Each structure stands twice: as structure tokens, then as C-alpha cells.
Amino acid sequence: MPDVDVLVIGTGPAGAVAAWEAKRAAPELDVVLLERDPAVGSPVRCAEGVGDRGLREFASPEGASWVARKIARVIFVAPDGTEARVAERDVCWILDRTRFDPFLASQAAADGAAVLVGTEATGMVPARQGGWEVRVRDAHGEAVYRARVVIGADGVEAMVGRWAGLDTRVAARDMESCAQYVLEGIAFDPDAIYLQFGGRIAPAGYAWVFPKGVGIANVGLGMVALRGDGRSAREYLDAWVARRYPNGVRVGGTVGGVIVHTTLRRICTDGMMAAGDAAHMINPLSGGGIVNAMKSGRLAGRTAAAAIREGDTSERRLAAYHRAWMALLGEDHLKYYRIKRAIEDLDDAFFNGLARTVNAIPQQQRTLGRIFAHALVRHPQLIPVAARFFV
Numbered sequence: 001m002p003d004v005d006v007l008v009i010g011t012g013p014a015g016a017v018a019a020w021e022a023k024r025a026a027p028e029l030d031v032v033l034l035e036r037d038p039a040v041g042s043p044v045r046c047a048e049g050v051g052d053r054g055l056r057e058f059a060s061p062e063g064a065s066w067v068a069r070k071i072a073r074v075i076f077v078a079p080d081g082t083e084a085r086v087a088e089r090d091v092c093w094i095l096d097r098t099r100f101d102p103f104l105a106s107q108a109a110a111d112g113a114a115v116l117v118g119t120e121a122t123g124m125v126p127a128r129q130g131g132w133e134v135r136v137r138d139a140h141g142e143a144v145y146r147a148r149v150v151i152g153a154d155g156v157e158a159m160v161g162r163w164a165g166l167d168t169r170v171a172a173r174d175m176e177s178c179a180q181y182v183l184e185g186i187a188f189d190p191d192a193i194y195l196q197f198g199g200r201i202a203p204a205g206y207a208w209v210f211p212k213g214v215g216i217a218n219v220g221l222g223m224v225a226l227r228g229d230g231r232s233a234r235e236y237l238d239a240w241v242a243r244r245y246p247n248g249v250r251v252g253g254t255v256g257g258v259i260v261h262t263t264l265r266r267i268c269t270d271g272m273m274a275a276g277d278a279a280h281m282i283n284p285l286s287g288g289g290i291v292n293a294m295k296s297g298r299l300a301g302r303t304a305a306a307a308i309r310e311g312d313t314s315e316r317r318l319a320a321y322h323r324a325w326m327a328l329l330g331e332d333h334l335k336y337y338r339i340k341r342a343i344e345d346l347d348d349a350f351f352n353g354l355a356r357t358v359n360a361i362p363q364q365q366r367t368l369g370r371i372f373a374h375a376l377v378r379h380p381q382l383i384p385v386a387a388r389f390f391v
């Protein structure tokens, strides 16, 4: 039975950064990072957009092989097709996650963590002498690892949290169904991301065009299935793509779920922490989770290292991770979630009107704050939500 100090389950952004940070904080520890898929970063189940500031906390995008495109503009598209351009600065990057996730894992490996691909955790039980016994399966058979601390970074499925006794259930209204194609041979501004709203296009969600290059983009949508008319996200996407890009060639595609709720009430227990999607740390307003996953992985990795050094890996000690996460982003997510619920009830006429109002503001002055202020004038019922948001 191999003995390890920190066993990280899942090599997405949360897990890779957790292993990297744990090893960096305490080089003497044995850190093992598991990935079920045969290659880190594939298949891609993501639109791959990240904000500039968040990304830079972890790596510099200039000239990096894992960047697909730099984005300078955001274009909101109202249900009636009216376009409103919002930002004109470095706003975000579109990654190539088949390279970005391996880049993060390689940072962990360079600091001494062992990265095992094609290796799936299949269950775990508390070990008699403390920590966890984790069953692991790879092409050669099964093994059991004893780990002092387990970090569950296994994405939306969140099995590790469940094995450890966390309540990882999600209400249907808080789960977005997503579908996406990589479309080639389509016309759009390659320096802009497009966010398309409309109850008939993506109920209680939005559709996106995230450029990967000139003429090629991730084109997808996320919707709350409960708000739809019985059709799947894929069927909604097919209908939208047929209207907007009838000649686009599909060179890739994915479907997946995004949890648009707030952080789990409990994200750690004795010898175990959950990070990233597995702990429901996605921004509930935007559905973005890459940077959040990395930030939570950093906190979890550092907490694991410090706790092991102190010889105390109890839930009480690991709760420092939960508190740090809530102060960093978790509290904000509670506010974003309230805004999301309020926005869900707005109809197409609201978005059409807002786009026209925004277009009447000179382009240099179109900040998100000003747009929000206009939204409040038209929809005073948002004011209590906004007040809570900004306080």
C-alpha cells in the first residue's frame, strides 16, 4: 500500500494547482496527482475563456503555447440581434486547454509531484491510523493508496466529496446544461467574444462565440433545462447555429453540466478538502470556473502542506481553507447568485431595450457599471439585489 502525504484526485486546473502549491509549500512531502483520462486536458469540455487578471496570478499568457487568442472586446447580442459593444481593452484570453491543463500539471511535476494519467480513483474509506485509503485503478490493475490528506478536484461529478460524506447534491434549477461545437469557416470579429441572450435561444442562460482564431470559434450555449420547452441544450444549439452560422463546419463538440450555485456548505472533513467544480466554486453569474478552480486549488494545496507539517489534518484545522475561500470569492458568489436569480426572470424585451440604451452611450464610456445603472432605471426590482451586491 503506497503511503503518500497528499493525494490529489483530478488533474484539471484545481487539482494541478493544488499539487503544485502543496509541493512548493512543503517540498519534503510526497504529492501524487491522479487523472482518470489517458491525457491531461483532453477531451475539452469548456469554452476556454479566462479573464486577464485572474490568469496572470498563475502564468503569463504572452507568447504561451497554451493561448489560442487574445480578446479585446465583449459584444452583447440582444434577443432581437441588436449588438452592444462593451469593452475596448485587454479583457480576456481564450485558452487551448489541451495545452493549458498539461502546462499546469507539468509545473506540479517540475516541483516534484508525481502525475499519474489513466489512473482513476474508484472509492475511499477512512484509514485506521488516520487519513484515507483510496482505491485506484489503472491499465495494470488496482491498488490502494493511504493518504494523509486527499484533495477532491474531480470536477462536477464530485464523487470524492460524496465518498467523504459531503453533501454535493445540486437542485435542478441550479444546474446548467451546456452544448458546444468548434465551428470552422464562420464570420465574426476574431478579437471579440459574443454573448447572446434570448429566452428562445438559451433559456435562463446565454449562448457564446469564443474565437480560437480567425474563422474558427467555440460556439455554444448554457441553459437551465427546467426553463426550456423539453428540448436538450444540443437541440437549442443546433437551432441557433442553423440560423446564425448555417455554413459553419463542425470540427469538434462537447456537452456538459455547469453548477451555477454557491460553494458547498461543507468543503472539508478530516483529512479531505474539495476544490474547484467539485466544491461548486463556479461563478454562478457567468458560469466561469477555470480561474476559481486554480484559486481554490492554491488555497487547498497550501492548507494541506501547512496542516501536515503541523501534524493536524483534522476538519477543524482544514476549515481554515474554507474560511479563506469564502473571504476570497465564496461570499461574492452568494451575491452573484442572487443577481442571477433576478436576471433569470427578465424577458427578451428587457434585453432588447437595454442593448439600445447601451448603444446610445458613447462607446468609450460603456463600462459595465454604467450599463448596470441603466438596467436599474428600467427595472427597479433589481435595486435591492444591486444594493446587496455592491455593499
Ligand SMILES: Cc1cc2nc3c(=O)[nH]c(=O)nc-3n(C[C@H](O)[C@H](O)[C@H](O)COP(=O)(O)OP(=O)(O)OC[C@H]3O[C@@H](n4cnc5c(N)ncnc54)[C@H](O)[C@@H]3O)c2cc1C
Binding pocket: 009, 010, 011, 012, 013, 014, 015, 034, 035, 036, 037, 041, 045, 046, 047, 048, 049, 050, 119, 120, 121, 122, 153, 154, 155, 156, 157, 159, 178, 179, 180, 220, 254, 255, 256, 257, 258, 275, 276, 277, 278, 282, 287, 288, 289, 290, 291, 293
Ligand atoms: C461547455 C462548458 C463551457 C465552459 N466554459 C468555460 C469558460 O469559457 N471559462 C471558464 O472559466 N469556465 C468554463 N467552464 C467551466 C470550467 O470548465 C470548469 O469550471 C473548470 O474546468 C473546473 O476545473 P476543475 O479543475 O475544478 O475541474 P475539471 O476541469 O472538470 O477537472 C476535473 C478532472 O478530474 C478528473 N477526474 C474526475 N473523476 C476522477 C477520478 N475518480 N479519478 C481521477 N480523475 C478524475 C477528470 O477527468 C478531469 O480531468 C465551462 C464548462 C462547460 C461544461
